[in-house]
Amino acid sequence: MIPVSLVGARGYVGLELMRLLAGHPRFELVHAASRERAGQSVSDQVPALPASLRYSTPVPEALPALTSGAYVLALPNGMAGAYVEAIGKIAPDAVVIDLSADYRFDPAWHYGLPELAQSAPGHRIANPGCYATAMQLAVAPMLDRIEGPVQCFGVSGYSGAGTTPSPRNDPDALRDNLMPYALAGHVHEREVARQLRVPVEFMPHVAPHFRGLTVTANMHLSAPIGIDEVLDIYRRRYAKAPLVHVQDAAPLVRDNAGRHGATVGGFTLSDDARRLVVVATLDNLLKGAATQAVQNLNLAFGLDSLAGIDALASTETVA
Ligand SMILES: NC(=O)C1=CN([C@@H]2O[C@H](COP(=O)(O)OP(=O)(O)OC[C@H]3O[C@@H](n4cnc5c(N)ncnc54)[C@H](OP(=O)(O)O)[C@@H]3O)[C@@H](O)[C@H]2O)C=CC1
Numbered sequence: 358m359i360p361v362s363l364v365g366a367r368g369y370v371g372l373e374l375m376r377l378l379a380g381h382p383r384f385e386l387v388h389a390a391s392r393e394r395a396g397q398s399v400s401d402q403v404p405a406l407p408a409s410l411r412y413s414t415p416v417p418e419a420l421p422a423l424t425s426g427a428y429v430l431a432l433p434n435g436m437a438g439a440y441v442e443a444i445g446k447i448a449p450d451a452v453v454i455d456l457s458a459d460y461r462f463d464p465a466w467h468y469g470l471p472e473l474a475q476s477a478p479g480h481r482i483a484n485p486g487c488y489a490t491a492m493q494l495a496v497a498p499m500l501d502r503i504e505g506p507v508q509c510f511g512v513s514g515y516s517g518a519g520t521t522p523s524p525r526n527d528p529d530a531l532r533d534n535l536m537p538y539a540l541a542g543h544v545h546e547r548e549v550a551r552q553l554r555v556p557v558e559f560m561p562h563v564a565p566h567f568r569g570l571t572v573t574a575n576m577h578l579s580a581p582i583g584i585d586e587v588l589d590i591y592r593r594r595y596a597k598a599p600l601v602h603v604q605d606a607a608p609l610v611r612d613n614a615g616r617h618g619a620t621v622g623g624f625t626l627s628d629d630a631r632r633l634v635v636v637a638t639l640d641n642l643l644k645g646a647a648t649q650a651v652q653n654l655n656l657a658f659g660l661d662s663l664a665g666i667d668a669l670a671s672t673e674t675v676a
C-alpha cells in the first residue's frame with residue numbers, strides 16, 4: 358500500500374478525500390491533520406478508516422517522512438508553501454497534491470485536469486479549481502473555433518466556500534437567495550484563461566444548496582456550425598473519458614451532486630449558428646476537488662486513473 362498524509366482533513370474536501378482513500382485499493386491514509394480534531398479518531402467521521410488513526414496537529418515540521426508516498430494538502434489558499442517546503446526537506450521525491458490555488462499558476466507544477474492534460478503528472482501537482490474544471494470541460498472542445506472572449510455564468514452550492522464562516526456559506530443569508538460575488542477577476546477566470554489561452558469573463562454566484570455547481574458557457578464562433586457537428590465534437594473529445602458524460606439535454610446540478618463525474622450538455626446555437634451555449638455541471642467537492650485529486654494520485658503512481666473511483670457511483674452525501 359502507498360502511504361498518504363492528508364493535511365486539512367477536517368474540511369469539506371478533506372472529508373471526501375478520507376472517504377475515497379478509505380476505499381482505495383492501493384493507497385493507505387497514514388496521517389491526517391486538523392487543529393480542531395487533533396487527538397480524535399478519524400473513524401469518528403469515516404468508519405471505514407482504522408480507529409487507531411488519530412488526527413495530528415498540522416505542523417509542517419512534524420509531518421511524517423513518506424519517502425515513497427504522497428502528501429495531499431487541502432488547506433485554505435495561501436497556506437501550502439510552508440508544508441511544501443517541509444516536504445522538500447524530509448521526502449523530496451514524494452508526490453504532493455495541492456488543492457488550493459497556490460500553485461496553479463506555477464509552471465514548475467503540473468496542472469492536473471486529467472481529461473485535458475497534455476502530459477502525465479510529475480511529483481508536484483496543482484489540483485484545478487472547481488468552477489475552473491467545469492469551465493474548461495465546457496469550452497476546451499471548441500477552442501479552435503472560438504472568436505473573442507468566452508462568457509461563463511456560474512452557480513455553486515455553498516460548500517464551495519469551505520467551512521470558515523462567511524456570507525457565502527451562511528444558510529440564513531442564502532435562504533431563498535442567489536448571491537453574486539467576484540464578478541470580474543475571480544481566480545478561476547485567470548486560471549481558465551491561462552490554461553486554455555482564451556480570454557474568459559466569469560460571473561460566479563452562490564446558491565442555497567450544499568453541493569454541486571453549474572457553469573453556462575457562451576462562446577462566439579469564427580464560422581457558423583451545425584448542432585450535429587457540435588455534438589460530434591464533444592462526444593469524440595470525451596469518448597475515452599469515463600468521468601465526463603456528454604448529453605443533449607442541459608444537465609441539472611442535483612443529478613450530478615454526490616457523483617464523481619461531470620456532465621456537459623444543453624448545446625444551443627443562435628439563429629446565425631455563430632454563438633454556442635454549453636452547460637457543464639459537477640460536484641465541487643468531487644470532480645471539482647477530491648475525485649480529481651485521487652485521479653491525479655493514481656496517475657502519479659502509474660495506476661489506472663480511475664482506481665478507487667467508481668465512475669457510476671453516487672457517494673454518501675455530507676449534507
Ligand atoms: N470546497 C470546494 O468546493 C473546493 C475547495 N477547494 C480548495 O480546497 C481547499 C480546502 O477547501 P475546503 O475543504 O472547502 O475548506 P474548509 O474550510 O472546509 O477546510 C479547511 C481545512 O484546512 C484546515 N485549516 C484551516 N486553517 C488552518 C491552519 N491555519 N493551519 C492548518 N490547517 C488549517 C481546517 O482544519 P482545522 O481548522 O481543524 O485545522 C480544514 O481541515 C481550499 O484551498 C479550497 O480553495 C478546491 C476545489 C473545490
Ligand SMILES: CC(=O)N[C@@H](CCC(=O)OP(=O)(O)O)C(=O)O
Nearest residue numbers: 456457458486487513517518563
Ligand atoms: C462558492 C465559493 O465560494 N466557491 C469558491 C470556489 C472553491 C474553489 O475551487 O476554490 P479555490 O480556487 O480557492 O481552490 C470560490 O469562489 O472561491
